[in-house]
Amino acid sequence: MMEGKEDEVKKIIYEKMSIEEVIHNLKVDVDNGLTREEVAKRLKTYGYNEIPEKKENPYLKFAKKFWGLTAWMLEAVIVLSYILHKYLDMYIILALLILNAVIGFLQEERASQAVETLKQKLRINARTLRDGKWQMIPARELVPGDVVRIRAGDFVPADLKLLEGQLEVDQSALTGESLTVSKEKSNMLFSGSIIKSGEANAVVVLTGNQTYFGKTTELVQLARPKLHAEEVTSQVIKWLLIIVGVALVSAFMVSYFIGIKLIEVVPLALVLLASSVPVALPAMFTISMAIGSMELVKKGVLVTRLSAAEDAATMNTICLDKTGTITMNKLSLTDVIPLKGFSENDVLLYGALASQEANHDPIDLAFLSAAQEKNIFLEDYVQKAFYPFDPKTRRTEAIVEKDGKTFKVVKGAVNVIADLTKEDENIFNEKAMDFAEKGYRTLAVAVGEDDNSLRVVGLAALYDMPRPDAKKFIEELKNLGVAVKMLTGDALPIAKETARQVGIGEKITDASQFRDIVGKDLDKAAEIAEQSDGFAEVYPQDKYSIVKSLQKKGHIVGMTGDGVNDAPSLKQAEVGIAVSTATDVAKGAASVVLTGEGLSNIVDLVKVGRMIYQRLLTWIFNKVVKTFQIVVFVVVAFLLTKKFIVSAFDVVLLLFVVDFVTLSISTDNARWSKEPDTWNVSGIVKSSMILGILVVLESLAILYIGLGPLGLKSDYNLIRTYSFSILFYFGMFTVFVVRERGHFWESVPSKSLLYIVLADIVIVTLLVTLGIPGVKPIPIVDTMVVIGLSAIFSFGINDWFKYLLLKGKK
Incomplete structure (x- = not known):
């Protein structure tokens, strides 16, 4: 408590102190700033200029993976399995639920790390005087006693005391005031406010947690606005849920009439419904965006x-x-035209005096550099006041003193300077037009004792190649x-x-x-x-x-x-x-x-953005086709055979092994399109539904072969494993079909996507061939039939249908 009161007292004291007292108290060297050694000492004393971010408890984040629509449905299935004494199903679904939560948690952590990297790269910098030189340093490295320069457009990086100058400051983010506040010498500026106009030097008095409002400014916007893709997908899923609902109502009605207990149907119905809800969509988008953003970081885009x-x-x-x-944004003076009574050196001298190096303004630097090259010394002149370039006035001004006498220098657009000096603009226009035709920019320089006595010194041509x-x-x-x-x-x-x-x-x-x-x-x-x-x-x-x-x-x-x-x-x-x-x-x-x-x-x-779009489009296509296939295939097969050809456990296992691959789509080597992308809802719905219907028909054909020529009809458990295989292999091959707008062979998938798919196929092939509790093994020949037919249908027929549906959209 005492420490908090001391901090408040310190804040109030600095606000009431005069600038001279602050300089003395913090041992500020206004002309040279702090030395490197002094900064190191003060960093140990005060710490970095940042407020530690409150991070969510990782255990709580993990626990949230068991809260949500899909989690609730799977948990309901676990409870129902317990009630029905299907303990094996209960244990396996529980294990898969936990494993899925772990994978989701790790993927989101990966995305969070990507965002954190972006935040680190977008830290605010501050123009700081150290060791006698103005330099740009990360604002987090500021310490009390640093001399900084702030100007229009800057976020105030710490609590500051103004050394000189006048500013208009927006404090609305801190105080809620809508109007700007005027600040002058000895006034306080608070961390997180915005400089709207003017520029000045100031001394840092409080940093990090010690700042008055305890606020630092972040450039990364953590709030994620609703994405186009989410809007599109919500519409697609809305219709998909209607189809799923109709299919399940049909299944319940048939079950009732043929004497199957409804409590036996409920677990499967819940899981089928869960499979149609795109609860992984926000995580998928966040991961895709985060990975894409890290790709852009490597290319210099934050x-x-x-x-x-x-x-x-x-x-x-x-x-x-x-x-x-x-x-290039590197202006150089290519030509100088002095007017009567002035020399070229006069134009450079007065132009340089109307400039300031600390601002890093390209025009100012061009005049200062040209003056230096001509050995024009500025040391005898003292700049008493400086008014930087403003787009409204289109000029810079300075009040300069030499040998006790003061005068005014101005440089800016030719028409502006002509108006200030009451000169006829047409006198300069011909020469300015000659320069303009060569791509040169013409500025005029003027000097005078005051506004009324300003005279044009000459014209300067600047070229930005x-x-x-x-x-x-x-x-x-x-x-x-x-x-x-x-x-x-x-x-x-x-x-x-x-x-x-x-x-x-x-x-x-x-x-x-x-x-x-x-x-x-x-x-x-x-x-x-x-x-x-x-x-x-x-x-x-x-x-x-x-x-x-x-x-x-x-x-x-x-x-x-x-x-x-x-x-x-x-x-x-x-x-x-x-x-x-x-x-x-x-x-x-x-x-x-x-x-x-x-x-x-x-x-x-543009290219990476379109690659991300393609990954999202792949996810949407795959989600709709997969959901449509699972639900409609299972329900239609039930209506035809009067049996559920897969169990609740099968569907949960299927969701896990296929969704594991789905997340890896976010790393795929997608190709960018040659034209800007557009979210065409009707096109996505039409294409995915047509492909979904085709996959369902093909799945039923493979099931017919299993029930007939392969002789699985007599063993219900074999049919379940066989049907699970149909859904799984189609799910794997469909990823490769929909990931490419052209034919599947036109681009190579990423290594991570390819390796995960291959690993998935090997594991599931062993699983259905050797069997595990809850999955009765089928002969390897039957597995090869499913793999072969699924591949032929997917790559030989479905890929062509998809190509025709998306033709012209590459």
Whole structure:
């Protein structure tokens, strides 16, 4: 109790302290930050800047495997078996129930580890001053006394005390306040809040559990939204349950009329019903998504929402930011034009003074680098205030002092600087147009004692070269059926030249025209968005309108972004992609974060997403066909023979040995489709039902051979084993039939899937040939007949039917 009170007192003290007192108390070196040795000492004292996650008790998680619809049904069968004195069935079903729980638990643990890996890779970083240098470090390594720089788009990584600057902060996640709060020197910033505008330096005062609200920010969204596949499957299963219900009602009615006791039928009916309920579906999806997400990690793609990879499979349009995605995002000054009274060095000097290295802004770095190359020294100048680039103002400003005199420097878009200096924009436009036709971006630099005396110093041409592989990957995206649209804030001529160089297309629209139409005619705007190859002079709010317009036309849209103002469009898009240089807010809004630069990661995202889709489609097909076969085959055979050809134990055993393979579909070597995938409910239902009916008819034909030529009719226990074999081998071979949209031989299954199937077949072949308690052995010849006929029907007939049903969907 005393310790908790001390923590609260400490929090209140830091809030009331002046910044000078904090600096003294924490021994802060504002100019150089902490040394490596000091950080190591403080880490031992304060620990890492993180709040340990409360993990669910593993024993409780395992116990939950015995709670749910299928578990309840199997437990009911165990109780009924006890009442009917079928102790052998009871013990075996109990053993299988426990074994199934163990396998499910281990698979979900594997998925949880994958999510944890993603969380580790998506930790927030912080710009920190250490050993006299600004560097990006994981936020968990911050300690009290660290000097950090925060700016618009950042999550506040710890409790901070502002050293200087003014900020607008969103604390809604902590306090529920909907309006932003203004912060200035000596104010506290609390961990988990968001910087909406401005930038400043601050000192870390509290970390981890000690923070005021005790909150750290995670970029991985643990809440799993409803997936398209789940919606589709729920509809399929709804109809399947109706069919199962009709079949079971028929079985009960016949049992009543032929004198079979209903209590003898109930255990089997319960198990058949359990076999039709897709209770493993959420686990299957989570495992598939988690494994797919880990595949993407290796390719430099991190998902913040597990369903994002599946969404990428259906994406048919992507809007790409030009800078950093299509181009190198490494600006260089290629030409400088000074105006009368100024030199080239003046343009570089004042441009560099209107920049700041700590921000890692490409334009700022280009001016600073050019000034350094020309040996222009900035040490004599003191930057008293700095106003970073804002998409609304499209400029950066600084108040600079030298020898006791202060002046103002500004750099930004030509039209913006012309307006500030009251110059005629047309004077600069001709030269800017010449630069634009070469793909160069033109900025103007101005200097003056104040806003009223600003004069244009000169123009600077910056070039951001397209990535060498951009054209290749854009062509690959188009070949995958994804329409590519380029978005850029650059002028129309620059946008057209870049689009021409990388093969995007020639129809580039000025965003100002689109902006006007959005306010008047949404349908017309949607048409323009759909027909355009890209947009120039784009503002962040335009991106949101473009995404909405494309969605209005029925497109599944992907969007790349990096800034705080990109967050709405990233959230609105089905696939929001934050590039590697994105702000924390952009990463938090996106469903995908790239760790590498360029387009190759996006191509990988589409391909892996479609592979995951194929695995899910395989699972759905297999589940519907298998369920239909088990239930309808057993009930139809019962109506024909007046006997249940399998027992409750047989069905439970069957569910186990086949479902074990089903989970391994999540690792299969699925092929990505050449076109965006779509969830066609009617197509899935039609295809799976047709295939299911075919498999039932074939199963009945093999059963007829067993009852006739093979002479099993006289021994009911032999018929049960023989029927179990039919259901099992069809279940194994159907996995290979439905895993490939083309013919089964067109792709090779994964080793894990293949090995598990082979192991399963060997084990069950030995089981039905040698027998176990509850399963009477059948001759090996009979087993080979079932294997041979099941293989011929599956690969010789069913595969062709499936191919024709799915033709054109590859």
